Amino acid sequence: xxxxxxxxxxxxxxxxxxxxxxxxxxxxxxxxxxxxxxxxxxxxxxxxxxxxxxxxxxxxxxxxxxxxxxxxxxxxxxxxxxxxxxxxxxxxxxxxxxxxxxxxxxxxxxxxxxxxxxxxxxxxxxxxxxxxxxxxxxxxxxxxxxxxxxxxxxxxxxxxxxxxxxxxxxxxxxxxxxxxxxxxxxxxxxxxxxxxxxxxxxxxxxxxxxxxxxxxxxxxxxxxxxxxxxxxxxxxxxxxxxxxxxxxxxxxxxxxxxxxxxxxxxxxxxxxxxxxxxxxxxxxxxxxxxxxxxxxxxxxxxxxxxxxxxxxxxxxxxxxxxxxxxxxxxxxxxxxxxxxxxxxxxxxxxxxxxxxxxxxxxxxxxxxxxxxxxxxxxxxxxxxxxxxxxxxxx
Amino acid sequence: xxxxxxxxxxxxxxxxxxxxxxxxxxxxxxxxxxxxxxxxxxxxxxxxxxxxxxxxxxxxxxxxxxxxxxxxxxxxxxxxxxxxxxxxxxxxxxxxxxxxxxxxxxxxxxxxxxxxxxxxxxxxxxxxxxxxxxxxxxxxxxxxxxxxxxxxxxxxxxxxxxxxxxxxxxxxxxxxxxxxxxxxxxxx
Amino acid sequence: xxxxxxxxxxxxxxxxxxxxxxxxxxxxxxxxxxxxxxxxxxxxxxxxxxxxxxxxxxxxxxxxxxxxxxxxxxxxxxxxxxxxxxxxxxxx
Amino acid sequence: xxxxxxxxxxxxxxxxxxxxxxxxxxxxxxxxxxxxxxxxxxxxxxxxxxxxxxxxxxxxxxxxxxxxxxxxxxxxxxxxxxxxxxxxxxxxxxxxxxxxxxxxxxxxxxxxxxxxxxxxxxxxxxxxxxxxxxxxxxxxxxxxxxxxxxxxxxxxxxxxxxxxxxxxxxxxxxxxxxxxxxxxxxxxxxxxxxxxxxxxxxxxxxxxxxxxxxxxxxxxxxxxxxxxxxxxxxxxxxxxxxxxxxxxxxxxxxxxxxxxxxxxxxxxxxxxxxxxxxxxxxxxxxxxxxxxxxxx
Numbered sequence: 001x002x003x004x005x006x007x008x009x010x011x012x013x014x015x016x017x018x019x020x021x022x023x024x025x026x027x028x029x030x031x032x033x034x035x036x037x038x039x040x041x042x043x044x045x046x047x048x049x050x051x052x053x054x055x056x057x058x059x060x061x062x063x064x065x066x067x068x069x070x071x072x073x074x075x076x077x078x079x080x081x082x083x084x085x086x087x088x089x090x091x092x093x094x095x096x097x098x099x100x101x102x103x104x105x106x107x108x109x110x111x112x113x114x115x116x117x118x119x120x121x122x123x124x125x126x127x128x129x130x131x132x133x134x135x136x137x138x139x140x141x142x143x144x145x146x147x148x149x150x151x152x153x154x155x156x157x158x159x160x161x162x163x164x165x166x167x168x169x170x171x172x173x174x175x176x177x178x179x180x181x182x183x184x185x186x187x188x189x190x191x192x193x194x195x196x197x198x199x200x201x202x203x204x205x206x207x208x209x210x211x212x213x214x215x216x217x218x219x220x221x222x223x224x225x226x227x228x229x230x231x232x233x234x235x236x237x238x239x240x241x242x243x244x245x246x247x248x249x250x251x252x253x254x255x256x257x258x259x260x261x262x263x264x265x266x267x268x269x270x271x272x273x274x275x276x277x278x279x280x281x282x283x284x285x286x287x288x289x290x291x292x293x294x295x296x297x298x299x300x301x302x303x304x305x306x307x308x309x310x311x312x313x314x315x316x317x318x319x320x321x322x323x324x325x326x327x328x329x330x331x332x333x334x335x336x337x338x339x340x341x342x343x344x345x346x347x348x349x350x351x352x353x354x355x356x357x358x359x360x361x362x363x364x365x366x367x368x369x370x371x372x373x374x375x376x377x378x379x380x381x382x383x384x385x386x387x388x389x390x391x392x393x394x
Numbered sequence: 395x396x397x398x399x400x401x402x403x404x405x406x407x408x409x410x411x412x413x414x415x416x417x418x419x420x421x422x423x424x425x426x427x428x429x430x431x432x433x434x435x436x437x438x439x440x441x442x443x444x445x446x447x448x449x450x451x452x453x454x455x456x457x458x459x460x461x462x463x464x465x466x467x468x469x470x471x472x473x474x475x476x477x478x479x480x481x482x483x484x485x486x487x488x489x490x491x492x493x494x495x496x497x498x499x500x501x502x503x504x505x506x507x508x509x510x511x512x513x514x515x516x517x518x519x520x521x522x523x524x525x526x527x528x529x530x531x532x533x534x535x536x537x538x539x540x541x542x543x544x545x546x547x548x549x550x551x552x553x554x555x556x557x558x559x560x561x562x563x564x565x566x567x568x569x570x571x572x573x574x575x576x577x578x579x580x581x582x
Numbered sequence: 583x584x585x586x587x588x589x590x591x592x593x594x595x596x597x598x599x600x601x602x603x604x605x606x607x608x609x610x611x612x613x614x615x616x617x618x619x620x621x622x623x624x625x626x627x628x629x630x631x632x633x634x635x636x637x638x639x640x641x642x643x644x645x646x647x648x649x650x651x652x653x654x655x656x657x658x659x660x661x662x663x664x665x666x667x668x669x670x671x672x673x674x
Numbered sequence: 675x676x677x678x679x680x681x682x683x684x685x686x687x688x689x690x691x692x693x694x695x696x697x698x699x700x701x702x703x704x705x706x707x708x709x710x711x712x713x714x715x716x717x718x719x720x721x722x723x724x725x726x727x728x729x730x731x732x733x734x735x736x737x738x739x740x741x742x743x744x745x746x747x748x749x750x751x752x753x754x755x756x757x758x759x760x761x762x763x764x765x766x767x768x769x770x771x772x773x774x775x776x777x778x779x780x781x782x783x784x785x786x787x788x789x790x791x792x793x794x795x796x797x798x799x800x801x802x803x804x805x806x807x808x809x810x811x812x813x814x815x816x817x818x819x820x821x822x823x824x825x826x827x828x829x830x831x832x833x834x835x836x837x838x839x840x841x842x843x844x845x846x847x848x849x850x851x852x853x854x855x856x857x858x859x860x861x862x863x864x865x866x867x868x869x870x871x872x873x874x875x876x877x878x879x880x881x882x883x884x885x886x887x888x889x890x891x892x893x894x895x896x897x898x899x900x901x902x903x904x905x906x907x908x909x910x911x912x913x914x915x916x917x918x919x920x921x922x923x924x925x926x927x928x929x930x931x932x933x934x935x936x937x938x939x940x941x942x943x944x945x946x947x948x949x950x951x952x953x954x955x956x957x958x959x960x961x962x963x964x965x966x967x968x969x970x
Contacts (some may be wrong), residue, residue, distance in 0.1 A: 022759035051755035053748075056786030060748030063741055063783070067716060067752025070739050075761045088738050089742055098595040159594065164869060197595050199737040199813075201765045206732035208740025209598040215729060218589035219596055403610070404693075405887070436724075437693045437887050438610035438653055470672060522673075522892070524612050524654070554589035586730050598729045600823055602689030605731060610694060625676050631897050632700040635688040648688060650969075655694035655886075656894030669894075 001183065001245065003067040006173030006178050011139040012164070013038035014147030014178075017048045018186040019102075024071040025053040025064035029083040030116055031168045031380075032106045036078060050076075058083035059330040062090035062101070069099035070207050072198025072353060074150070077101065078359065080168065081108035086121040088129070095130025095223050097208065098197060100153035101161040102146060103131075105320050107167040107269065107320075117356010118167035120268065120321040124297075124329045132162040132230050133298040135268045139178045141249050141295075142166045144241065148158065149371040150190050151237045157229045167320075168356065170270035180243050230298040250293060252301035255308065258290030263314040263371045266292045266305075268330060271318055271352070271359040277362040284332045289368050300333050306341035314346045316371040318382075320353045327379045346371075352382040359383075396542055397458045401477045402467035405437040405523075411467065412443035414533055417551035418543040419447040421422045423516040437525065440475050447542055460500030463540055466490060467528050469513070478502040488536060490528050494545030494577050509535040510572040511566075514564065518562040518569075530556060535574035545571045607634065611654025613669040615647050621666035628658035630669060680864045681707040689735035689792030692725040695893025697883035697884035697900065699725060700857040701768065701799040705879075711901040713735060713766045714757075716750055718780060720741040720772035721806040722799075724804025731819075746771040747783030749928055751792045766871060767794040771815035772857045776806045777838045795877045796929075798840060809888045816908075817955060818948055819940045826943040836955060845914050850875030853913035853922075856882045860861035862911055862922055869913075881908045882927060890939025905930070906934040907960040911968070912920050919966040930954050 006014070012035045016024070024043070026036040042048035051068075055061045058079050058133065064077040079087060084105055094101050095152055109119035112369055123133060132152060136142045142164060166172055181189075199205050211219065235251060242248040258264050267275045279291050282354035294301075300328040319328025326332060331349035338347065350367045353359040363383050370376045400416065402408030409430040416426035424447050431442040444458045460480045469491040471477060478487060478501050485504050488494065490511035500506070511531035521527030532550050537545040549564050556563045583604045586592060593599075617628070624643045636651035637658060647658075659667040676683040685706035692931045698721050706713060716739040717723060723740065726733045741749035750769040754941060757765050769787070771780055776798040803821045804810040811821040816837045820826050824833040844852050851873045855863040863881075870877040881964060883901050885964040903909040904923060911923040931953045944952070 001758050023752065023755045025748070025755070051759045053751045053755050054790065055748055056782060056789070059742070060745055060751075060786055063745035063748040064755070065751030067741065067749040068756035068759075069752075070713075071756035071760060071762070073756035075756075088747070093742060096596065101887055174698070195760075197597070199597070199714070199739065201714055201737065201762060202600055202737050204732060205597070206598040206734070206738040206740070207730040207734070208597045208728060208738075210723060210726070210731045210740075211596075215586060216591070218592055221589050222592060222594065328647055346899060378706055384841075436610075436691055437893075438612075441606075466614075470609065470612065474606075483646065522772065524656075524892070583784070583909050594943065596729065598727075600730045600731045600937070601735065602687045602727050602731045602733045605691075605727060607688035609821055619679075623676075626678055629858075630680060633694075633703075633896070634690070635684050635686060635691060635703065641871055651688035653694035657894075658897055660894035661897050662928075668682070 001179055001181050004146055005175050006139060007034060007173055007175050008139040008142045008166045009034040009106065009173065011143040011145055011162060011178050012166070013042065015143045015182055016076040017042050018181065019074065019147055019150045019182060019190055021050050022077040023051045023053065023065065023068035023075045024077065025055050025061045025068070025075070026077050027055050027058045027061045027079070029080050031108060031172045032078045032080045032083070032104070033059055035104055055179040055284055058086045059090060062087045062094065063270065065101045066090060066094050066097055066099050070097065070102055070199050072193060072195030074193045075101050078104035078106070080106040081110055081122045081175050084126065084166050085110060088126065091126050091131060092130035096220070098159040098226070099161055100159055100193070101152055102149045103161065103163050104146065105163050105165045106168050106172045107165050108337055114357040116168065118170055118269070118320065119354050120165070120319070121127050121355065124321045125165060126163065128330065131225070131298065132160055132229065133165065134163070135165045135294070136171065137270055137272045137293060139171055139174070139176050140247070142171060142182065143178055144245070144249060147190060148237055149185060149240050152230060152234055154193050155233050155237070158226050158233055160226050160230060161225070165268045165269070179205070179247070185244050189241060226316055227299050233295065234278045249295060252296035253304035253308065254295055256291040256293070256294040257313060258292060258308060260288055261290030261312050262288045263316065263366070263368060264292050264308060264312045264382060265285050265316040265318060265371070266294050266330065266334060267318045267365055268297070268318060270292050270319065273362045274359055274361055278361050278368070282368060287368065294330060296329070300337065302337040305334055305337040306343070309338050309341060309343040309345045314371050316348050318350045318352055318367060322351050322354070331379070348376055349379040350382050351379060357383060395446060395452065396463070397461045398445040398463045398468065399458055399461040400443040400465045400467065401471050401475060402441050403471070404436050404439045404441050407527050408441050408443045408467055411465070411529035411533055412445045412510045414548070414551045414555045415445045415536070418547040419554050420546040421550055423544055424449060425451050439527065440471055461485065463488065465532055465536060466484070467532055468489050469495070472500065472536060477499070480534055486539060486540060488532065490532055502565065505576060505578060507535065507539040507576045509570045511535065511570055514566050514573065516567050519564045520566060530563035531566040531570040534570035538571045538574050539576055606650045607653050608650050611652060612672055613654040614649065615652065615656070615658050615667045615671055616670050617645055618666050618668065619644055619649065621664045623664050625663065627661050627663065631655065631657050631661050644654065675942060680704065683707060683710070685711060685735045687735060689704040689727070689731070689732050690725050690729050692721070693887055695886045695896045696725070697721060697857050697885060697896050698799045698801060699799070701881040701883050704857065704863045704865055705797055705859050706734070706736065709766050709768065709871055710865040712737065712764060713768060714753055715768045715770045716741050716746060716753060718746045718771050720807040721801065722770060724806060735966050743775055744779045746775060746780050746782045747785070747787030747796065748770070750794045750796060751787050753843050754794045760937060769794065771798055772797060772806070774812035776849070777813040778838050785847065788844065788849050788878070790957045792876055793874050796881065797879040797881055799881045799883040800881040802837070802887055803888055805885050805888045814840065817952055818944055820943060821940070830916045831948065832943065841914070844878045845917070848917060849878050851913065851915055853875040854911055856900050856904050856907065856909055858897050858904065859923065862962050866913060891937055895937065902929070902934045902937065905929050906931045906935055907956050909957060910947060910960060910963055912963060918970060919963065921967050932946065
């Protein structure tokens with residue numbers, strides 16, 4: 001294991017290389033480009049003997065991976081924002097085909113207006129497509145989670161595609177020290193892909209097929225079951241990764257100083273780093289607050305959220321995204337998770353950091369203060385520039 | 395509420411038959427609902443279509459599994475499709491065929507009506523020998539034996555509803571109305 | 583052919599692996615080709631042009647219509663140079 | 675007994691759900707006779723999606739991989755890359771798509787595949803409209819043809835635009851091989867497929883697939899109509915090898931296009947001068963093809 005200062009994007013490329021991916025199909029889009037450029041150098045130098053298909057669109061990128069996965073090759077792709085939206089048709093296809101594809105997504109706002117800044121709208125819009133979805137907080141987490149994603153995707157009980165999301169620029173183009181595991185360690189953790197499902201030349205097999213109303217639900221139920229099993233397989237895989245590398249990123253909902261907390265903020269991605277420092281500063285001023293980093297959005301950790309509500313009376317959910325006509329998607333999922341549980345904490349939704357806007361310590365403090373008040377708006381756009389003071393429901 | 399199931403082959407006009415029936419029922423102030431079995435229509439391959447007719451707005455949107463009337467536009471289907479499955483015992487089976495089928499083979503002992511819709515259709519130049527267009531003829535017979543819609547509203551529906559040859563189609567329906575014959579139910 | 587009734591019967595991915603030979607498309611036809619061997623010159627044109635692979639050539643080289651599958655399209659009769667094939671209406 | 679003029683092995687099974695007299699099934703049948711069993715076919719949304727029958731059956735003895743409507747070219751590249759990565763070097767990868775799936779929605783993916791020199795075959799079976807959805811006009815529908823979206827009425831005389839010239843578009847990508855094939859000439863069809871099998875690089879086929887319900891003719895005429903299409907020069911047979919054109923069927927006397935048009939219901943509305951306009955277009959294209967061939 002060696003420590004290298006590298007960007008989040010390169011952390012993704014190194015992970016793909018260490019995973020000995022066999023087929024890469026990718027189309028460039030800011031800010032994902034340095035992932036695929038780095039991979040191109042690995043392939044060109046012979047360090048990574050993969051087939052690299054430089055496709056003419058993201059839609060084709062994912063279709064190429066699905067084709068390759070059908071034959072049993074380990075595949076990788078990466079994209080952002082508009083590219084991910086163009087892939088949408090194939091995202092559903094990949095889960096339906098049980099293709100264990102791993103994709104890096106650099107979260108970026110969707111147009112119009114054009115924006116290169118980070119924003120979770122692209123990946124959140126894919127929450128119904130049957131992909132397992134991780135949101136990383138650090139470059140280290142990007143590398144580790146991408147390797148974990150392959151073990152999870154290829155697990156015989158799972159066999160689902162996995163998305164590893166990282167915030168544009170805060171991770172993708174930010175360099176920081178990253179521990180790079182050795183190839184031997186990774187080979188021990190991640191064996192070659194068993195061609196269980198793969199179609200073989202000469203076989204009478206049709207991969208995809210066509211059904212009427214009598215069997216469609218049953219096929220799709222299998223995808224639902226696989227996603228449920230993924231929730232159980234993920235902790236085991238992450239435990240084994242810790243055993244081999246010594247690193248663990250806190251599971252699906254990573255709690256920090258929540259045990260005696262009056263209020264806890266749930267955050268995703270890089271906002272969690274800043275929020276964690278605010279917890280320490282406010283704790284030092286006697287405020288009993290905590291943080292829970294929502295790292296796994298699909299399958300959604302319902303039990304972990306209910307566990308949190310058992311001890312915390314006020315939960316804030318920071319969404320770096322917004323569902324028009326409703327609320328932030330993470331907030332909506334948290335409230336839904338709690339509805340079936342025993343506890344009724346106050347839950348409030350904070351919309352912040354859209355389009356790459358900084359989520360500053362002040363903004364985080366504002367969220368905690370609002371959360372600690374008895375009455376407040378259900379959804380608050382924090383940091384929104386408006387003439388009127390109060391930034392209430394959108 | 396009355397439920398009807400049409401059996402035919404791709405290209406024979408079963409779906410249009412169900413739509414024409416809906417139009418006819420509507421013209422008589424009733425509430426119709428007609429829909430095809432959405433599957434793979436291939437010329438020659440078995441096709442099913444459905445109609446519901448009621449005096450009140452129809453309050454269900456499912457496929458029809460226990461029809462009151464089954465209409466078979468091509469009796470060669472009897473060899474491969476159990477056209478009478480779910481047909482209510484006191485229901486009606488209307489067949490496009492020259493003679494009466496052996497009831498046991500058809501597995502239905504209720505009322506059976508037959509009409510040579512193919513002969514009538516070809517006599518009026520509707521469709522070809524291999525793919526006769528029998529839907530309007532069978533609807534004329536339907537008007538007679540179903541007691542649900544009158545011949546007059548069937549003819550009016552045909553006027554506006556058929557893609558081609560409205561006159562020939564109307565004449566075929568009227569002729570089938572005359573020629574249809576009914577075998578009363580063996581069961582009391 | 584294995585029957586697939588419930589979710590547990592299904593393969594883990596949507597993979598179909600039974601050949602369509604189990605599907606008899608005979609019911610589609612209203613006409614059936616009848617080959618008059620006395621006119622047949624064993625030229626195999628009927629076998630060659632059948633869209634349903636529903637004509638076989640037996641050991642002696644005669645064409646045999648597989649009535650399980652023939653959809654009665656009539657191409658064989660149309661293309662048969664010696665006019666050895668006639669399309670006959672199926673009984674009612 | 676006459677020797678078989680095309681390979682005996684059948685890699686397409688009976689029992690599929692094509693319409694009686696379907697040209698697209700013969701396209702598949704002859705393609706697989708030419709390529710043999712070590713072949714993997716990827717198919718987007720098209721008639722063959724349904725012809726291939728529903729679960730649990732499949733109409734091919736070789737693997738068939740379904741893919742999205744717009745992405746056949748990408749599915750081909752993905753399969754080829756995986757085959758190379760997994761050492762399945764001698765398997766032939768084939769994209770098998772309809773005219774709409776190739777000339778319209780799938781054109782970009784095809785262009786990408788050709789530009790990347792993917793070592794695979796892409797065959798467009800051309801029934802000249804979106805037939806699986808009931809005969810709506812595609813870019814490949816010929817001038818003047820009736821379809822459900824180019825009706826014939828006071829304000830509309832069938833399709834107003836000419837058929838998109840896919841062979842020209844593909845040839846501009848300089849593939850290793852491109853050819854037109856016609857099910858009415860199975861020997862020419864299979865010979866070209868066997869030739870293409872021996873070539874590495876991107877190879878393309880434009881296959882005519884007459885369609886009884888879509889073109890509105892009686893099913894038994896599928897082969898006769900296919901033959902006529904070539905004999906009136908509507909669908910000339912030729913191949914393009916490294917940019918050089920070679921016509922593989924030349925006739926002394928060419929029949930008039932009217933005979934071909936009048937045999938199909940989709941053209942039954944055409945007036946004499948509309949037919950004349952089509953005839954002059956056909957003649958101009960044939961003249962151009964002869965010039966291209968002469969370039970050598």
